[in-house]
Amino acid sequence: GAVVSQHPSWVICKSGTSVKIECRSLDFQATTMFWYRQFPKQSLMLMATSNEGSKATYEQGVEKDKFLINHASLTLSTLTVTSAHPEDSSFYICSAMPPLGHGYGYTFGSGTRLTVV
Amino acid sequence: GNSVTQMEGPVTLSEEAFLTINCTYTATGYPSLFWYVQYPGEGLQLLLKATKADDKGSNKGFEATYRKETTSFHLEKGSVQVSDSAVYFCALSSGAGSYQLTFGKGTKLSVIP
Numbered sequence: 584g585a586v587v588s589q590h591p592s593w594v595i596c597k598s599g600t601s602v603k604i605e606c607r608s609l610d611f612q613a614t615t616m617f618w619y620r621q622f623p624k625q626s627l628m629l630m631a632t633s634n635e636g637s638k639a640t641y642e643q644g645v646e647k648d649k650f651l652i653n654h655a656s657l658t659l660s661t662l663t664v665t666s667a668h669p670e671d672s673s674f675y676i677c678s679a680m681p682p683l684g685h686g687y688g689y690t691f692g693s694g695t696r697l698t699v700v
Numbered sequence: 701g702n703s704v705t706q707m708e709g710p711v712t713l714s715e716e717a718f719l720t721i722n723c724t725y726t727a728t729g730y731p732s733l734f735w736y737v738q739y740p741g742e743g744l745q746l747l748l749k750a751t752k753a754d755d756k757g758s759n760k761g762f763e764a765t766y767r768k769e770t771t772s773f774h775l776e777k778g779s780v781q782v783s784d785s786a787v788y789f790c791a792l793s794s795g796a797g798s799y800q801l802t803f804g805k806g807t808k809l810s811v812i813p
Contacts, residue, residue: 589743617800626789626805627744676743678801689793689801691736693743 585611585681589692596667596699604662604695606677612657613679618650621674621694630675633660667699702727706790706804713780713811721775721807723764723790731792733757733766733773734801738787747775747788780811 748757753768
């Protein structure tokens with residue numbers, strides 16, 4: 584089946600530093616990946632759509648310079664939270680859609696718990 | 701735009717009780733509908749899906765039927781287990797070349813022995 588690996592699973596960083604989160608499709612190529620943010624006890628909010636070889640498409644209200652997305656290959660998308668602040672603490676999840684016949688719909692990574700202190 | 705409304709939680713049930721989590725949606729066209737489950741500290745896993753009206757998705761004893769007339773996709777299970785304790789998300793994809801998912805707020809289910 585289709586597998587998406589997300590790393591790290593959790594990270595603690597100091598205010599003002601940057602953190603990079605990786606999302607890899609392990610057994611399929613993903614031209615499109617999605618980044619979500621989940622606040623405690625709330626739903627997933629789509630942050631951006633990551634397209635291989637081109638700029639990401641950000642949802643309204645998401646700061647492009649704050650959340651840098653790079654999709655340099657067909658199996659890897661990265662989200663970098665720049666100059667992190669405590670309000671950026673959240674659970675970040677990526678997802679990808681495998682090609683038809685290769686898995687069962689959208690596949691999600693296991694998420695990254697970011698805590699900014 | 702698209703939206704998904706699901707019943708507020710938390711829901712607490714005894715083991716072997718019947719479960720219903722309501723989900724209604726608003727969308728243009730003919731969306732695909734999904735239920736995802738999130739266990740504590742983990743990402744989302746697809747539980748079941750339905751792609752057209754009257755389709756029934758089922759998995760692990762859970763079922764949901766795509767009802768276009770009532771724009772609903774309620775999740776049911778006849779006998780819940782402690783291991784079913786998780787957060788359940790209803791979601792839709794509008795299709796038409798879009799892979800974006802719109803999620804409900806999630807319903808936390810706790811099953812007690």
